[in-house]
Structure formats: structure tokens, C-alpha cells
Amino acid sequence: MRAMLRQVTSAIVERRGAWVAITLGFLAIYYGGLLVTMVIRFDNTPNYVTWYDYSGNIYEILVSTPSLSDAWMIMQDEWLIEIGFMNYDFGHGISEWAMTILPPKLLTMTLVAMLTATAVVLALSSKAGV
Numbered sequence: 324m325r326a327m328l329r330q331v332t333s334a335i336v337e338r339r340g341a342w343v344a345i346t347l348g349f350l351a352i353y354y355g356g357l358l359v360t361m362v363i364r365f366d367n368t369p370n371y372v373t374w375y376d377y378s379g380n381i382y383e384i385l386v387s388t389p390s391l392s393d394a395w396m397i398m399q400d401e402w403l404i405e406i407g408f409m410n411y412d413f414g415h416g417i418s419e420w421a422m423t424i425l426p427p428k429l430l431t432m433t434l435v436a437m438l439t440a441t442a443v444v445l446a447l448s449s450k451a452g453v
Contacts, residue, residue, distance in 0.1 A: 334448040335441060342440045349436035357422055358406065365420045367408040375402045377426060399427050 335342050362368055380401050388394035407421030 331441060331445065334444045338444045338447060341447070342444050345440035345443055346433070346436045349439055350432060353432055353436075354424065361407075361420050361422055365408065367410075367419060369406045369408055369422075371405075371407060371409050373405040375404070377401060377403050399425070401425065403429065 358369070381398055384394050384397050384401070388397060402423045403426050404424040405421050406423075408419045409416040410419045
């Protein structure tokens with residue numbers, strides 16, 4: 324087990340630039356693909372980006388919610404970023420579509436990207452060693 328962990332660690336360290344590039348590229352392609360899908364589906368480019376005060380909202384939830392289990396469930400639905408298209412034909416505007424980035428989902432996708440990068444780096448190091 325330790326030998327395998329050493330092999331994984333050494334492969335990542337040897338190709339850390341590639342590992343970081345693959346991780347960030349995976350995230351960019353994933354969220355970029357989601358955004359492109361929304362643009363193609365609704366035939367409108369986004370006209371607003373909203374950043375939310377995530378840490379302030381989390382603090383407010385923790386202070387205001389008596390039960391920690393309820394607070395945990397509420398915190399999982401807090402938004403970090405919202406990108407979408409607002410149609411102003413109906414007065415103040417109505418959101419026709421929106422893509423939101425939630426920190427728990429972002430963390431999950433980052434872990435998936437890191438595992439993918441590790442698999443690619445291991446494959447590259449095994450081909451170089453053969």
C-alpha cells in the first residue's frame with residue numbers, strides 16, 4: 324500500500340505542472356461546457372454575473388438556525404456565483420435561464436478533476452517507464 328502511495332505521489336510531483344493544468348482544465352471544460360450548453364439550448368448569451376457573499380450567508384445561517392442539522396442542509400444550497408440571461412421585456416426583468424455554482428458541487432468537481440489528473444499523470448509515468 325505504501326509503495327503504491329509513493330508511486331502516486333512521485334508521479335504527481337514529477338509532473339506537477341501537468342497535474343495542475345489537467346485539474347484546472349477539467350474544471351474549466353466542465354463549467355464552460357455547462358455554460359455553452361445553456362447558451363445553445365436557450366439561444367441567448369449571458370447578460371449578468373452575480374457573485375454572492377457566501378461566507379456572510381453561511382455565518383447568517385449558522386447564527387439564525389437553531390439546529391445544526393437544519394443549518395447544514397440550508398448551507399448546501401447557498402450560491403457562490405450565478406450566470407444567466409435576464410429578459411427585460413417584462414418590466415424589471417425575468418431570468419430566462421441561470422447557471423449557478425455551489426461550493427459543495429465545486430468541491431466535488433475539483434476532487435473529480437484531481438482524480439482524473441492523477442490517473443493521467445500515472446498513465447504518462449508508466450508509459451515513460453516502459
